[in-house]
Amino acid sequence: MAGSAPWAGEGEPMTTTKLVEITGDKDEPTRDIAVEALGDGRYAVTIGDETTEVEGHLVDGGVALRIGALSRDLRVDDRGDALLVRTPSGRARLELVDARTYALQAALGQGAGALKPELVSPMAGKVVLTPVSAGDEVTEGTTLVIVEAMKMENEIRAVADVRIKDVRVAPGDLVNPGDVLVVFDVEE
Amino acid sequence: MFSKVLIANRGEIAIRVMRTLRELGIRSVAVYSEADREALHVRYADEAYCVGPAASRDSYLRIDRILEVAKQSGAEAIHPGYGFLSENSEFAEACAEAGVVFIGPPAQAIVAMGEKTGARRMMIAAEVPVVPGLERPIEDAQAAYDYAESIGYPVLIKAAAGGGGKGMRRVDDPARFIEAFEGARREAASAFGNADVYVEKWIVQPKHVEIQVLADTHGNVVHLFERDCSVQRRHQKVVEESPCPVLRDDVRQKMGAVAVQAARAVDYVGAGTVEFLLDVNQDFYFLEMNTRLQVEHPVTEMVTGVDLVEQQLRIAAGQPMSVTQDDLAQTGHAIEVRVYAEDPDNNFLPSPGRITRLHVPTGPGVRDDGGYETGTEVSLHYDPMISKFIVHAETREKAIGRLLRCLDEYDVQGIDTNLEFLVDCLRVAPFAEGTYDTGVVSEIQAAREAREGLDDDDAKHARIAAALYRHLHSAKRAAATGETPSTTTNGWSRYGRFRTLGR
Numbered sequence: 001m002a003g004s005a006p007w008a009g010e011g012e013p014m015t016t017t018k019l020v021e022i023t024g025d026k027d028e029p030t031r032d033i034a035v036e037a038l039g040d041g042r043y044a045v046t047i048g049d050e051t052t053e054v055e056g057h058l059v060d061g062g063v064a065l066r067i068g069a070l071s072r073d074l075r076v077d078d079r080g081d082a083l084l085v086r087t088p089s090g091r092a093r094l095e096l097v098d099a100r101t102y103a104l105q106a107a108l109g110q111g112a113g114a115l116k117p118e119l120v121s122p123m124a125g126k127v128v129l130t131p132v133s134a135g136d137e138v139t140e141g142t143t144l145v146i147v148e149a150m151k152m153e154n155e156i157r158a159v160a161d162v163r164i165k166d167v168r169v170a171p172g173d174l175v176n177p178g179d180v181l182v183v184f185d186v187e188e
Numbered sequence: 189m190f191s192k193v194l195i196a197n198r199g200e201i202a203i204r205v206m207r208t209l210r211e212l213g214i215r216s217v218a219v220y221s222e223a224d225r226e227a228l229h230v231r232y233a234d235e236a237y238c239v240g241p242a243a244s245r246d247s248y249l250r251i252d253r254i255l256e257v258a259k260q261s262g263a264e265a266i267h268p269g270y271g272f273l274s275e276n277s278e279f280a281e282a283c284a285e286a287g288v289v290f291i292g293p294p295a296q297a298i299v300a301m302g303e304k305t306g307a308r309r310m311m312i313a314a315e316v317p318v319v320p321g322l323e324r325p326i327e328d329a330q331a332a333y334d335y336a337e338s339i340g341y342p343v344l345i346k347a348a349a350g351g352g353g354k355g356m357r358r359v360d361d362p363a364r365f366i367e368a369f370e371g372a373r374r375e376a377a378s379a380f381g382n383a384d385v386y387v388e389k390w391i392v393q394p395k396h397v398e399i400q401v402l403a404d405t406h407g408n409v410v411h412l413f414e415r416d417c418s419v420q421r422r423h424q425k426v427v428e429e430s431p432c433p434v435l436r437d438d439v440r441q442k443m444g445a446v447a448v449q450a451a452r453a454v455d456y457v458g459a460g461t462v463e464f465l466l467d468v469n470q471d472f473y474f475l476e477m478n479t480r481l482q483v484e485h486p487v488t489e490m491v492t493g494v495d496l497v498e499q500q501l502r503i504a505a506g507q508p509m510s511v512t513q514d515d516l517a518q519t520g521h522a523i524e525v526r527v528y529a530e531d532p533d534n535n536f537l538p539s540p541g542r543i544t545r546l547h548v549p550t551g552p553g554v555r556d557d558g559g560y561e562t563g564t565e566v567s568l569h570y571d572p573m574i575s576k577f578i579v580h581a582e583t584r585e586k587a588i589g590r591l592l593r594c595l596d597e598y599d600v601q602g603i604d605t606n607l608e609f610l611v612d613c614l615r616v617a618p619f620a621e622g623t624y625d626t627g628v629v630s631e632i633q634a635a636r637e638a639r640e641g642l643d644d645d646d647a648k649h650a651r652i653a654a655a656l657y658r659h660l661h662s663a664k665r666a667a668a669t670g671e672t673p674s675t676t677t678n679g680w681s682r683y684g685r686f687r688t689l690g691r
Contacts, residue, residue: 015659015663017655017658017659017662019655019658021651033651033655034655035655035656035658035659037659037663043656043659045651045652045655045656047648047651047652047655052648052652054652054656056652056653056656056660057660058657058660058661058664060545060547061545061547061599061601062653062657063653063656063657063660065649065652065653065656067649067652072649072653074649074650074653075599075601076653076654076657077544077545077601077602078544078601078657079602083654083657083658084601085650085653085654086599087642087646087647087649087650088596088646089642089643089646090608090639090641090642090646091608092642092646092647092650092651092654094650094651094654096654096655096658098658122534122537123537123538123539123540123568124540124568125538125568149537149538149540149568150538150540150568150569150570150571150572152538154535154537154538155535
């Protein structure tokens with residue numbers, strides 16, 4: 001995860017972690033973030049070209065921050081690929097990946113932002129209905145699959161106009177989060 | 189009093205009932221499905237028995253197995269909680285036959301209130317106001333028109349076999365009545381194969397206000413005032429409070445008396461709730477009676493100081509209830525929210541899974557009726573409610589402030605929840621003012637959609653916290669493996685070393 005680390009005096013590692021934020025924003029798809037340990041629980045966090053010096057440590061459920069005199073206890077829900085951070089004005093979903101891993105993935109063509117040609121199940125449940133078939137041209141908002149979970153039917157709809165290449169599930173199938181439900185005909 | 193009680197339920201309500209049992213020194217018996225082996229209600233109970241596979245119909249709804257467990261464990265009574273078998277008259281009868289006390293009303297009261305049109309007729313006979321409407325379907329358009337004129341517009345035309353909004357028309361203008369009537373009949377015929385329609389009065393901007401009642405076997409019936417449950421999404425209550433912020437005191441007294449009348453009309457015994465629609469003129473109309481303890485019962489407990497489960501137990505044991513109408517008063521203000529495992533940003537899709545961290549707020553006037561803890565799993569087989577959370581304060585304004593403070597502290601990690609949506613419910617103007625009606629959720633949704641993203645400082649702080657989190661965790665991992673961060677995390681240095689070794 002982290003970067004180079006010459007040992008700084010008094011036995012304290014002066015490490016820097018270089019990260020890339022995948023923003024999902026068209027104009028600025030990625031943003032560089034670096035965390036440099038300054039010792040004594042202090043860190044310089046650089047977002048883009050703005051550096052902020054903070055004090056901080058891990059706490060149960062998140063990170064305690066002090067920015068000057070401002071004290072912020074922020075809950076961080078680690079979902080693996082994303083960190084969900086709760087703030088007073090709402091929840092931030094942040095995808096921060098190690099800069100080197102990101103560079104490697106980009107080289108392999110697995111970079112973020114690529115159009116997903118498959119609809120995967122957002123939850124575990126039972127397929128109730130698949131109103132579309134291969135070859136159908138559907139418009140945004142069309143119901144593609146209905147999955148029942150916890151006694152409730154959930155309609156999963158198309159987020160864009162698209163052509164259906166394949167429907168991989170049938171009524172009665174049990175699905176897990178991440179299972180492919182429908183494959184789209186997406187132009188390369 | 190009983191010495192051992194079986195709880196034919198799961199999750200938070202099972203635990204809520206067991207808590208009172210424990211306070212009274214009564215042993216509790218849990219039943220559970222195979223999917224609930226590790227569930228908290230199983231651990232909380234004094235004894236626990238598996239009654240079948242995950243699907244409710246094979247476990248929590250298996251009357252035979254539950255009664256077998258009652259016999260095996262020596263439980264003298266069964267508390268059904270809410271949902272599952274709580275309003276199943278067959279179960280109440282089966283308990284009686286098996287010689288086990290069903291903690292609920294007599295089977296005949298469940299039947300009387302369960303059949304909606306029959307209940308309506310009984311309520312009319314008992315002089316309980318109902319929504320003005322025809323008791324039988326009507327075929328003749330002109331006769332229907334005349335009836336609509338007599339009850340006043342707007343009116344609702346609805347299919348007798350109805351459901352899902354089909355064969356349903358709201359009519360505001362008499363000139364359009366005939367056309368709407370014929371349309372509804374056609375739609376009903378094609379949707380249900382039955383063209384029968386009713387005509388009833390449309391209640392404008394109704395509030396859902398309900399009265400808690402208690403009745404014992406000694407002829408005592410009391411009401412414990414109202415709960416306003418008008419914040420509903422897809423007919424699911426989300427926020428409940430007592431007192432109702434707009435209810436006039438004279439209307440409150442009248443509603444209470446009418447609810448007692450309704451309970452007496454069916455020889456009711458136990459805890460029950462009479463639901464009403466309250467219109468803008470403070471006229472109220474009987475909707476239905478729920479013959480069980482309700483999810484929102486803590487709101488009443490907080491303002492009256494009465495433990496409803498304890499009263500249920502006393503009544504079921506044949507004792508008189510320990511309160512009289514004169515003892516009862518509403519003190520302060522209570523609000524309950526239902527914390528669900530669902531994603532409000534994704535059409536409220538349920539989000540089952542393991543809770544990686546659960547932190548419940550505390551402090552004065554705070555109560556959490558939960559069914560989970562850190563590390564436990566919200567199963568996709570059952571209702572996704574994580575907990576009902578209740579606050580109590582001197583005034584409504586203070587109760588809202590307290591609840592907002594608590595919702596900020598409430599933390600559920602690993603799965604999505606409606607916590608932010610609940611905050612939006614409390615903040616929307618009609619709720620803050622107290623004038624909200626059952627349509628308020630659409631306003632809450634509109635407010636959510638109109639909202640801009642995070643404010644700049646919050647976004648920046650979140651980014652700093654996330655970056656620091658990644659940094660500190662990689663350092664922690666490095667420390668755990670006994671290596672310096674540079675060698676564990678720097679792939680290039682490792683690569684370099686391999687090259688050196690491989691040479």
